[in-house]
Amino acid sequence: MTAGTALRAALAVETLKLRRSTVARVAxxxxxxxxxxxxxxxxxxxxxxxAVGPTAAKLADxxxxxxxxxxxxxxxxVLSVAALAAGGFFxxxxxGRELESGTAGALFGLAVPRGTVALAKCLVALAWITSCVVxxxxxTTAASALVAGVSGDSFPTWAGVRNAVAAGLLGGGLALxxxxxxxxxxxxxxxxxxxxxxxxxTQIVVLLGGGxxxxxxxxxxxxxxxxxxxxxxxxxxxxxxxxxxxxxxxxAVVNAWRRLTNV
Amino acid sequence: MTAPALxxxxxxxxxxGRAALDRLxxxxxxxxxxxxxxxxxxxxxxALRALTGRLxxxxxxxxxxxxDPAGMPVDTARRFGHVVDTPxxxxxxxxxxxxRCAARLHGLARHAAxxxxxxxxxRMGLDPWRHTRAGALSMGNxxxxxxxxxxxxxxxxxxxxxxxxxxxPQGVVLVxxxxxGLADDGAAVLVSSHHLDEVARVADEIVxxxxxxxxxxxxxxxxxxxQRFFAMVLDADTRAADSRKAGSGSLT
Numbered sequence: 001m002t003a004g005t006a007l008r009a010a011l012a013v014e015t016l017k018l019r020r021s022t023v024a025r026v027a028x029x030x031x032x033x034x035x036x037x038x039x040x041x042x043x044x045x046x047x048x049x050x051a052v053g054p055t056a057a058k059l060a061d062x063x064x065x066x067x068x069x070x071x072x073x074x075x076x077x078v079l080s081v082a083a084l085a086a087g088g089f090f091x092x093x094x095x096g097r098e099l100e101s102g103t104a105g106a107l108f109g110l111a112v113p114r115g116t117v118a119l120a121k122c123l124v125a126l127a128w129i130t131s132c133v134v135x136x137x138x139x140t141t142a143a144s145a146l147v148a149g150v151s152g153d154s155f156p157t158w159a160g161v162r163n164a165v166a167a168g169l170l171g172g173g174l175a176l177x178x179x180x181x182x183x184x185x186x187x188x189x190x191x192x193x194x195x196x197x198x199x200x201x202t203q204i205v206v207l208l209g210g211g212x213x214x215x216x217x218x219x220x221x222x223x224x225x226x227x228x229x230x231x232x233x234x235x236x237x238x239x240x241x242x243x244x245x246x247x248x249x250x251x252a253v254v255n256a257w258r259r260l261t262n263v
Numbered sequence: 264m265t266a267p268a269l270x271x272x273x274x275x276x277x278x279x280g281r282a283a284l285d286r287l288x289x290x291x292x293x294x295x296x297x298x299x300x301x302x303x304x305x306x307x308x309x310a311l312r313a314l315t316g317r318l319x320x321x322x323x324x325x326x327x328x329x330x331d332p333a334g335m336p337v338d339t340a341r342r343f344g345h346v347v348d349t350p351x352x353x354x355x356x357x358x359x360x361x362x363r364c365a366a367r368l369h370g371l372a373r374h375a376a377x378x379x380x381x382x383x384x385x386r387m388g389l390d391p392w393r394h395t396r397a398g399a400l401s402m403g404n405x406x407x408x409x410x411x412x413x414x415x416x417x418x419x420x421x422x423x424x425x426x427x428x429x430x431x432p433q434g435v436v437l438v439x440x441x442x443x444g445l446a447d448d449g450a451a452v453l454v455s456s457h458h459l460d461e462v463a464r465v466a467d468e469i470v471x472x473x474x475x476x477x478x479x480x481x482x483x484x485x486x487x488x489x490q491r492f493f494a495m496v497l498d499a500d501t502r503a504a505d506s507r508k509a510g511s512g513s514l515t
Contacts, residue, residue: 001337001370009367020355102349111341111370263317
């Protein structure tokens with residue numbers, strides 16, 4: 001059995017587990033349906049006469065400008081956080097439950113090494129997050145086109161599509177280090193706790209003005225969550241640092257699974 | 264001389280300062296079924312975890328088919344199977360899906376895995392639950408499924424921890440036939456069990472573990488296995504107490 005054959009076997013097993021996973025099913029539905037609904041809905045609310053007081057102030061950025069571009073702007077902003085949350089929950093389940101339930105012990109002494117199983121889990125998680133992000137942006141684009149067709153506005157721009165996909169993928173990639181957290185803590189809830197803690201820490205870092213070099217803040221800031229000035233301050237080096245978290249997380253968790261003991 | 268397929272050599276391990284294994288040496292030869300029996304906390308599962316590579320012992324060496332279990336070559340791993348504590352069973356997958364996954368992870372190609380899974384379903388009487396999710400199975404059928412997954416590639420070295428603990432009489436017979444069949448084909452099988460009657464039927468050799476130590480061997484035959492087991496454990500306790508007394512006496 002070559003390394004390639006072993007990886008193919010592990011990918012087949014992990015893909016089947018993903019397809020049967022309740023966590024993945026719920027997260028897929030939320031990302032693919034709720035994000036487009038929220039994107040189109042928030043822009044509609046921002047431009048409706050019902051948006052007054054604090055709501056109008058919060059949604060002021062979405063009240064003007066090209067309709068389709070704004071839909072995709074909101075979509076990218078929501079996805080930059082939602083993809084991280086969905087991916088984090090999924091890797092907490094995928095890695096943490098093996099250690100919590102004890103099936104990690106049954107993965108010892110197999111023809112497919114544990115490191116290969118961990119790599120397959122990471123690749124399947126990344127492929128799933130990518131599919132969800134692309135689908136969420138596609139549904140948003142379709143919904144936006146429908147709204148634009150009805151209202152006579154312009155069609156969604158490809159730049160907006162590209163940015164929304166990139167924001168979602170960067171956010172989703174940030175979930176992989178939590179696979180390592182799940183392995184070290186051996187706890188699904190502990191991993192979710194770490195994910196919540198990271199979101200809170202990101203808020204604090206952004207409030208202190210240090211978000212551009214903080215990988216967990218950069219994608220959201222770039223997507224415009226902190227306003228146009230904060231978005232302009234995020235450049236390719238900041239985004240590359242955020243993008244590097246996925247391969248770094250995968251390398252860390254594969255190494256941890258290779259060295260796993262006392263299971 | 265035949266090389267042992269499963270081997271613990273002078274293995275010791277402690278958990279939080281408490282000795283779980285104390286210089287345990289154990290070998291299982293090809294074609295033999297060795298049973299490991301002992302009271303709760305005797306060290307049976309710890310010994311099996313060390314042997315499967317899931318635990319790095321504080322001292323000593325474990326070997327599976329001549330290799331370190333923590334870093335077995337693929338060709339060796341393909342000839343090894345085990346169920347210790349939790350089996351390789353995922354509740355969200357059906358019986359057939361679980362078996363196909365186990366077969367793939369044991370190194371079988373896709374078509375061979377499907378054929379091995381089908382054969383295992385029939386062999387272990389799981390046909391009525393073929394498309395049932397494992398999470399909906401009874402504990403006994405889940406145990407049959409776990410053992411099926413660990414043996415569908417016909418391993419030449421097999422470790423089973425309490426394989427009949429949740430099984431009905433029919434399941435016990437099926438596992439006995441499976442274990443004896445594999446051993447007759449040349450596999451080395453190490454089984455831990457509390458079921459002394461079952462051990463007497465299936466094992467070629469019985470090792471008694473007590474307080475993490477090998478305290479002796481019992482012949483599988485005869486009707487008084489339970490009596491002989493307790494006598495051996497009592498004798499081990501008496502000798503340990505005498506040894507402690509002698510130790511404290513020499514200090515005073």
